[in-house]
Amino acid sequence: MTTLLTHIGKIITWHSDRQSMIIDTESDIMIEDGRIIKIGPDLGEADYIIDCHGKMVSPGFVDSHTHPVFMHGREEEFQMRLQGATYEEIALAGGGIVSSIKGVREATEDELIHKVRDRMDTFLSLGTTTIEAKSGYGLDVESELKSLSVLDKVNQHHEIDIHSTFMGAHAFPPEFAKNKDGYIEYICQNMLPKIAKQGIAEYCDVFCEKGYFSVEQSRKILVTAKQYGLKIRLHADEFVDSGAAELAGELNACSADHLMAISDNGIQSLKENHVVATLLPGTTFFLGKSTYAPYKKLKLAGVNIALATDFNPGSCYIQSMPFMLALACIYLKMDILDAFKASTIMGAKALGLEKTVGSIEEGKKADIVVWNVEDPVEIPYNVNQSLIRSVIKNGKKLK
Ligand SMILES: [Zn+2]
Structure with missing residues (x-):
């Protein structure tokens, strides 16, 4: 036809x-x-x-960074933040990522499928035809496998194309709060072999940031993930420059994402190693902050730049790529054609899909x-x- x-x-x-x-x-x-x-x-x-x-x-838009596998929105936490609550106060009240972890662990696969399918309907209606989607609200073997299985099942019956990422290193789960290196071992020895055997995840992502996963811990996880055949991507230099962009270059990651605090060395490392810089202006906007990624510097250095939503229940409850175009133009001073480039062909490149979509x-x-x-x-x-x-x-x- x-x-x-x-x-x-x-x-x-x-x-x-x-x-x-x-x-x-x-x-x-x-x-x-x-x-x-x-x-x-x-x-x-x-x-x-x-x-x-x-x-x-x-x-169609290629949204190369989303966290859609969770049960409930976190409106109460949003409200607390508007009233000036700190991260610690929100966590003490049972909010933050821990509440999403509880939601995913307690949910059945079918309940999660319902939620994710509805979210994919919205993404598609907003023009996103290919999407990267991360696990990372389970943070134990069973719940991470369940999250990826949800993505796989939705993908099989939905028009949108979903490419899945394992993100066991999204945060430290409560049971490992006092044994962080123990969690790194658990990811490398218990999670990654089973994730690889399950065969759904194409990529492994790590939240490499001060106070989360250090450069050394991130390197260990990502090197192991590579040995299991996963491609890698990083949440890098979002709040402070921790050398995460340099690590992305060293490990030939597909993409380094956020980058609000990237250093000049980090920019050079992305350029030299052909790592796509994925900018997520929705997060800065949604958190009411003012520090956006240094788009002009990245562009001048000749780094490939993608735009994505970072849709998630905590720091960016936004699914619209057209809205990301607006934020990129208004706050990053991106030319509109560059914004289209970043949200289509460069999104595809950030996923290694530039030969088929974008x-x-x-x-x-x-x-x-x-x-x-x-x-x-x-x-x-x-x-x-x-x-x-x-x-x-x-x-x-x-x-
Ligand atoms: Zn993210």
Whole structure:
């Protein structure tokens, strides 16, 4: 079956041959069996026609950093924070990550599947067609395996493409609070072998940060994960410069994420080792902080930059990539075409998927957003409006 997108005003996409973003104003898009087979003027007839009415189309978003496997939102903690409560006060009241851990450990797989499926419906409706999703609210063997199994089962029955990450090193669970090195051993000797055997996780992520997992502890976990065949990514230099970006370079990670406190050496390390810098402006925004990642410095250094949501119940309860475009433009001073590049092809690169998704090019998956706008800058400008006309996933129009 063929599908033709016609009367397109503008195609905004990465162009592999030119190695830049382009705005194509002349072309139709022909899709067959879920793939883009031809892009050009007057492509003729097809079994199914999608009239874009002169509006803009872009690739589906690739959200390369999310934490969607949890039971409940943490509104009470949000409220406490608004009233000035500290991290410690929130933890004492039973809030923080510990409450999400309790939720996942006590939940059945079916209960979690329900929650994650609903969240994926929302992601897709907001234009995200490929997503990275982490475990990391179980923090024991059984609950981490359960979290990954939930992602696998949702992925099998949902249009969105989910790529899973094992994040046992998200925090220290209460039973290891006084034996941190013991938890590192537990991850390396008990968790990772079983995660690898389960075969769902493609990546391993670590929260490498002062007060969480040190560079040495992170290195040990990530080196072991690599031995089990997992690709690696890091939460790096979010609050202080702890040398996490340098570690990402040393270990040839796919991506180093957050980076609000990255050093010049860290930037150099990402550049030299081709590690994607994934910026998550939603977290700074949602926490009411003002320190965003040094986007201009990273760009000047020639580092590849991706944008993602960091959707999670604590520090960023935001699923919208269009909203991330707005934050990137307003707070990081990112050019809108660069923001599209960061949230499509660079998101794909951060996951090692740049050959199959992230741009509107012949041979790629037909993952496309048809917008209700004519120019890309209308998206950050109309910051609170849903401007998506339809989402096309694997060539199928979803709404
Ligand atoms: Zn995160």
